[in-house]
Amino acid sequence: MYIYKNMAANAVNSENMKGESRGKKHKFGSSVTTIVVLLGYSLGSSDFWKFPFLVYRNGGGSFLIPYVVTLALCGCPLYFFEYSLGVFSGKGPYKVWDLCPLYRGCGVSVVMLYIGYLITGSILRCWLIEFFVNSFRDPLPWSHCNNDWNTEECRDSTTFQNFKNGTVYQSHLCNNLTVNGTANCLVNGSLINTTVIKMTATEEFWQYSVLHLSSGISDLTPVVWRLVLYMAILRIVLSLIIIRSIKWLEKVMYFTTFIPLIISAILLIRSLTQPGASDGIYHYFKPNLLTLGQPRVWLEAALMAFYTLSFGWGCIIFLGSHTKFHDNSFRTSIITPYLDALCPIFTGMVCFSVLGNMAHTLDVPVTKVIRAEMSSGLVGFASALSRLPFPQLWSALFFFSVIITSVDNQSVAMEMAVQCIGEMFPNLFPKHRRVTLAILTVVIFVASLPTCTGAGVYIFLLNDWYSCTWLSPILELGQLLVVAWIYGLDRYSYDVSLMLGRPLPGWYRISIAFVCPAVVVVIFVTSILKYVPPTYGIYHFSSLSQTCGWLSICFIFSPIPIYIAYSLSTGQGHWTERLRRLMQPNPSHGPCDEQAIEKYVSYFNVRRRYDARSTFLYNMCGRSSTVSEETQNEMQELNRANC
Secondary structure (H helix, E strand, C coil), X not given: CHHHHHHHHHHHHHHHHCCCCCXXXXXXXCHHHHHHHHHHHHCCCHHHHHHHHHHHHCCCHHHHHHHHHHHHHHHHHHHHHHHHHHHHHCCCCCHHHHHCHHHCHHHHHHHHHHHHHHHHHHHHHHHHHHXXXXXXXXXCCCCCCCCCCCCCCEECCCCCCCCCCCCCCEXXXXXXXXXXXXXXXXECCEEEEEECCCEEHHHHHHHHHHCCCCCCCCCCCCECHHHHHHHHHHHHHHHHHHCCHHHHHHHHHHHXXXXXXXXXXXXXXXXXXXXXXXXXXXXXXXXCHHHHCCHHHHHXXXXXXXXXXXXXXXXXXXXXXXXXXXXXXXXXXXXXXXHHHHHHHHHHHXXXXXXXXXXXXXXXXXXXXXXXXXXXXXXXXXXXXXXXXXXXXHHHHHHHHHHHHHHHHHHHHHHHHHHHHHHHCHHHCCCCHHHHHHHHHHHHHHHHHHHHECCHHHHHHHHHHCHHHHHHHHHHHHHHHHHHHHHHHHHHHHHHHHHHCXXXXXXXXXXXXXXXXXXXXXXXHHHHHCCCCCEECCEECCHHHHHHHHHHHHHHHCHHHHHHHHHHHHCCCCXXXXXXXXXXXXXXXXXXXXXXXXXXXHHHHHHCCCCHHHHHHHHHXXXXXXXXXXXXXXXXXXXXXXX
16 A cells, blocks of 8 residues: 555656646636636537527427437536546546546547547638628628529518529529529539529528538539638637637636627527517427437437537546536536536527528428528528627627637637647657647648538538537447446545545436446437438438548547557556556546545555446445445445545
8 A cells, every 4th residue: 555655646746747737737716717618618609500400400399308308317417427537637538547548548539539620610610700701791791682692592581582484593503493493403413403492691691602512522612712711810819829728718718608698698589579480489399299209309319418518528527627626516517517508498599589580571481491401500690680780780799709609619629639639748748739739730720621612511511420429429438338337436436525525426326327328328329220311401422421421430439449459469467467457547546636645545445345246236226235344334434534
């Protein structure tokens, strides 16, 4: 025990000498600040585009029910699980797996996942910047149909254009429009005759002015140079923001977190005064029993719940590592996920009240008012802004606030990636932190250039459909199994008692060990059985594109088995001995609070008497009958000493 205690103390001192110590790591100033930062990170642009789109596609209230059910089952326990791992260890998503080195490849996968997200997801911020820049035009270009890009089927809020016999128009995808609404459209590289649906002015602005849609994902024309400029500005701004690490978040996020919500509340009040808004709200909350019984609705709602709360992405662990050791993690893990889950529901209300008004204006059902697919939310908000007094002012404020929120999200992701690289190569940090940041910025910018073309939306949607959706539940499942069944929930419960003065609640124990893993497995199996290829409007992704999507999942997940194989092949002794060592915590693992280290080491030596059966019984009952009475009494005494 004395030797182990010295090993742990030396490991901590060694980290202090390198400037990456747990004690010297920047900590948020208060619990309120911690909640604001966590909320600001989670409230990304997806709340304004992805959530309304999925609700719209899956029948309104039929989507909300499984979304709320998933949050009720897994929200608070999973949030506390990830958050407490970071708070206890004071380490990021790579070094936190000192608790089980076997799973350290998960840290590499998380970094790769986020770098892929930064490469393909940054274009959404550029599209928002395009909306922001055009907000200063009078009239707003998405409020009327008199622009160069508008087509004959365009409709604005004041006109109801009819098709004219023999009219020929040109757009990016279709031509030779006829009186019955059919046209020759370029789909997957082939001309087909199809029905053209009339679109609002806002939707046409999105499709033809912002996206500049090409014929498919392999058609990288045209190059939209202003998007390239926006991308360069975005990358430079993000690098300047995090050049001084995460300290800026405490002050900035008080502004950037709440401004979009305040403006959304104003938009909701304004929209509710318009005719037809109640129809949109009714469609939003009314469940369709036929749709509710479809597995796809439950699957997409569960995946959206994971996406909303950012489970499996590593940033909750990362932000937890910047939280004070004795912060009330239970309170934080209850308040934050509920607020985070309610925010997209609230923004969805705003969007659907606007859609109801648009449906009333165009005299069509709410389900037929928009054809912009993934952009339903953005189109709805832009339309609402154009109806307010001083629309330029409100549009500029709204899109600026959403851009800032998106920048918050990407800044945290970028900082996490930089710190994880530093954890992987500690000899290079912190001396070469800025060089690493500069290299990573250039790499992401160059790799993002294909998204600044007419194929950008296809690339964005492909990555979002595969890597960003599938990998987080898979990585989260691995984390749950490692902590619950290898590290042990008895040890994890004691870690919690060191931080909070009380052990892990029974429901959290059951949820982490059984309920949440079961939910994730059901999500994964259902995803495989009910797999549907991605589409964008009438465009269907080719088999090659779908194969690339699946390969991206395998590539990002590959560091986990590769690290396991490498560690087992290079260690000393028989492979079973190497495996056993990899399943035990490193000597450097422990609490980031120096006063708690001695208690942790004492418990660690007592807990070593546990076996697999003891772990199962503890996870199930909270107490193991296979461990000697003396050992259990020792553990209870240690728990009472903390509580």
